[in-house]
Amino acid sequence: EVQMVQSGAEVKKPGESLKISCKGSGYIFSDYWVAWVRQMPDKPLEWVGLFNPGDSRTRYSPSFQGHVIISGDKSVTTAYLQWSSLEASDTAIYYCARHKTNSNMYDYWGQGTPVTVSS
Amino acid sequence: DIQLTQSPSFLSASVGDRVTITCRAGQGISNWLAWFQQHPGKAPKLLIYTASSLQSGVPSRFSGSGSGTEFTLTISNLQPEDSATYYCQQLYSDLHSFGQGTKLEIK
Numbered sequence: 161e162v163q164m165v166q167s168g169a170e171v172k173k174p175g176e177s178l179k180i181s182c183k184g185s186g187y188i189f190s191d192y193w194v195a196w197v198r199q200m201p202d203k204p205l206e207w208v209g210l211f212n213p214g215d216s217r218t219r220y221s222p223s224f225q226g227h228v229i230i231s232g233d234k235s236v237t238t239a240y241l242q243w244s245s246l247e248a249s250d251t252a253i254y255y256c257a258r259h260k261t262n263s264n265m266y267d268y269w270g271q272g273t274p275v276t277v278s279s
Numbered sequence: 280d281i282q283l284t285q286s287p288s289f290l291s292a293s294v295g296d297r298v299t300i301t302c303r304a305g306q307g308i309s310n311w312l313a314w315f316q317q318h319p320g321k322a323p324k325l326l327i328y329t330a331s332s333l334q335s336g337v338p339s340r341f342s343g344s345g346s347g348t349e350f351t352l353t354i355s356n357l358q359p360e361d362s363a364t365y366y367c368q369q370l371y372s373d374l375h376s377f378g379q380g381t382k383l384e385i386k
Contacts, residue, residue, distance in 0.1 A: 195375065197323075204380040205315075205323065205366055219373050222280065255322055264370045265313055265328035272322055 162186040164194075164256055166270035172246050172277050179242035180273045182256030189237035190214040193259040195266060196230060196241045200252040210259060211239050246277045281305050281369050283378035291384045292357055300352045300381045302367035307347045311371040314343055314352045316363045317380075323366065327352065359385050 167181040182194060196208040209220040213234040220230070232239040241254060254273045257266040282305035292298050302312065310330040315323040325334045327343035330350055340355040354361055362385040367378040 197377075205317075205368075205377040207368075207375050207377060210375070221374055221376075257323075263328055263332075264311055265325060265334075266315075266323075266368070266375075267325055267328075267334070269322040269324075 162258065162268045164258060164268050164270035166254075166256060166273045169274040170276070172275070174246060174248055174277055174279055176246050176277075177242070177244050178246055178275065179240050180254060180275065181238050181240050182270050183236070183238045184258065185237060187258070190234050191261075193261065194232065194239040195257045195259050196228075196239075197255045197257060198224075198252045199255065199272075200249075203252075205255075208241070208254070213237075213239065246275075248277050248279075250275060251277050280374055280376050281308060281372050283367055283369055283376055285365075285367060285378035285381050287381060288379070289382050289384070291386055293386045294357055294359060296357045297353065297355045298357060298383065300354075300365055300367075300383075302345075302350045302352070302378050304348045304350075304369055304371075308369045308371035310346045311369060312343075312345070312350050313368045313370065314341075315366045315368065316361075317366065318363045326365075354383075357385060361385060 165183045190213045193210045198206045208224045209230045211230045256270040258268040260267045284303045312330045314327040317323045331343045365381045
């Protein structure tokens with residue numbers, strides 16, 4: 161059974177760093193890109209970027225480029241989304257999803273990681 | 280970024296009705312469009328991919344059509360559990376953007 165399991169809720173202060181994770185299981189992790197999607201409170205979904213576990217390639221939305229880093233470790237079948245200096249506007253739920261390349265679709269999603277940034 | 284515009288933003292309908300949601304792309308995206316359903320507090324769920332392919336396990340009352348710049352999601356025989364927000368997503372470019380969402384209320 162394919163699963164994407166994300167790390168738990170985080171509460172941080174502005175300026176702090178954070179790394180959240182998404183562990184894929186039930187499939188060959190290196191064969192599928194992993195996407196990250198942001199949803200701010202009562203707002204629509206926003207595409208953050210993609211990570212290729214096979215060769216570590218990444219793609220970023222211009223809106224997020226330079227503010228977050230997407231990475232992963234195929235040895236532990238986990239993708240990461242990290243910030244070096246959080247802002248209050250980073251408060252949101254972050255979802256990861258598996259990108260099935262041959263059908264070009266996001267077929268399995270994580271449960272979401274709520275991130276709250278507040279002083 | 281390829282912009283996606285959904286209409287309407289809000290829709291109210293009754294059980295048994297048929298509704299249509301439209302998604303317009305700022306440029307041609309062939310058939311690289313997906314539709315998602317999201318209930319409050321839950322992760323999005325894939326309904327339709329490549330514009331008209333029904334994802335496994337999704338009821339057949341959901342259907343998608345379109346190509347190029349204009350796409351539709353149709354839900355027939357509305358059920359109470361269809362009350363949710365619906366998003367389109369383009370996967371034509373390297374940057375996979377979403378529409379702004381359509382909130383469907385069941386009266």
